[in-house]
Amino acid sequence: MIRIILAAATLAGVAAPTAASAQTIVDGTPTVRVNYADLDLAQPSGMKLLRHRVAMAVNTVCPFPSGGGMEDIMANWRCRASAIEGANQQIAAIPQTRAYAQADASSVPVRP
Secondary structure (H helix, E strand, C coil): CCEEEEECCCCCCCCCCCCCCCCEEECCEEEEEEECCCCCCCCHHHHHHHHHHHHHHHHHHCCCCCCCCHHHHHHHHHHHHHHHHHHHHHHHHHHHHHHHCCCCCCEECCCC
16 A cells, blocks of 8 residues: 655645655555645646656655566556555545645545
8 A cells, every 4th residue: 555645734834845755654554745835736837746746756655666577567557556546636635625624734645
């Protein structure tokens, strides 16, 4: 299971210029938090940058296999597809979560 968590908020006084925070393990699952507090998601450029950050996070939680065979490649493909699908579900829900969430408590876990 892979999680990419999109987070609108950052710690008080800390901006979110980086694509993602360091990978962590939550409930035994590799997890990366992708910040978007600094983005205007109403603009195409903001959405493009968010999708780029998600892609970089996927590369972190689903690294390309350095060796192995077709089984490893297929496992990586499934990992990436699951992480991207979960992130896309969160991205689609952002307008609703922003309407109801506090500025410092908005994040949604992605579970494959």
